[in-house]
Amino acid sequence: MYKIISLLSLLLLSACTTVQPWDKDLLAKPSMALVPSEIDNALDEHIYFSKEASMGGQGVGGGGCGCN
Amino acid sequence: MKLLKSSLYILLILVINIPVYADYPPAPKFQLPTEDGVLNSAQLKGKLVYIDFWASWCRPCKNSFPWMIAMKEKFKNQDFEIVAINLDKDKTLADEFIASQNINFPIAFDPQAAVAEQYNIEGMPSSYLIDQHGNLRIRYTGFWNKSKNEKELTINKLLKNH
Numbered sequence: 001m002y003k004i005i006s007l008l009s010l011l012l013l014s015a016c017t018t019v020q021p022w023d024k025d026l027l028a029k030p031s032m033a034l035v036p037s038e039i040d041n042a043l044d045e046h047i048y049f050s051k052e053a054s055m056g057g058q059g060v061g062g063g064g065c066g067c068n
Numbered sequence: 069m070k071l072l073k074s075s076l077y078i079l080l081i082l083v084i085n086i087p088v089y090a091d092y093p094p095a096p097k098f099q100l101p102t103e104d105g106v107l108n109s110a111q112l113k114g115k116l117v118y119i120d121f122w123a124s125w126c127r128p129c130k131n132s133f134p135w136m137i138a139m140k141e142k143f144k145n146q147d148f149e150i151v152a153i154n155l156d157k158d159k160t161l162a163d164e165f166i167a168s169q170n171i172n173f174p175i176a177f178d179p180q181a182a183v184a185e186q187y188n189i190e191g192m193p194s195s196y197l198i199d200q201h202g203n204l205r206i207r208y209t210g211f212w213n214k215s216k217n218e219k220e221l222t223i224n225k226l227l228k229n230h
Contacts, residue, residue, distance in 0.1 A: 020181065020184075020185075021184075021189055021190065021191050021192045021194070022121075022123065022155040022181040022189070022192070023181075024125075024192070025123060025125045025156070025157065028125045028126060029125070
């Protein structure tokens with residue numbers, strides 16, 4: 001019983017909310033992009049590749065505006 | 069008996085494949101401010117209306133404007149209207165973009181997104197074709213160059229079929 005109550009409380013505590021399409025204006029700003037500067041990112045990637053002999057694994061597709 | 073059974077099967081297949089002519093739902097009514105006053109959806113009755121929800125921060129929304137301007141120009145002698153509903157919270161951002169375009173259709177402002185909520189939009193831009201009886205016919209989410217011709221054909225068809 002205690003476990004069920006704890007589980008239900010955890011579910012109630014979840015902060016999941018849907019961002020409506022018209023509220024995505026802040027997310028669509030260039031500064032909100034996961035890779036805000038392509039040049040900086042390319043340099044960082046180059047250094048990382050040189051040091052670690054591995055690359056990639058960063059960023060996601062899309063700009064966050066939910067357009068496409 | 070075998071023939072009867074086969075005929076029944078064929079009949080059943082035919083019945084299942086009869087298209088269902090569903091009634092289209094009525095489009096939500098709205099009354100929104102524009103640059104010149106107020107736009108009421110009742111004013112649009114009898115016309116085929118392309119409603120577009122857009123915002124200045126959404127690039128595909130802005131990309132759709134040249135096409136919408138061209139469509140309005142192309143069908144200007146027919147009962148066709150385009151209404152672009154802006155959802156910017158800060159109207160000055162929308163004004164900047166509007167000033168940069170030669171827009172030939174009304175722009176309404178819905179900063180609280182009350183009408184967008186009624187239309188249950190899923191992404192930006194979202195567009196709807198509302199027929200001459202005020203019913204929602206087609207919904208489009210997003211804007212792609214590859215779907216422009218298909219949209220134009222649909223508009224043409226809905227104008228001709230009326």
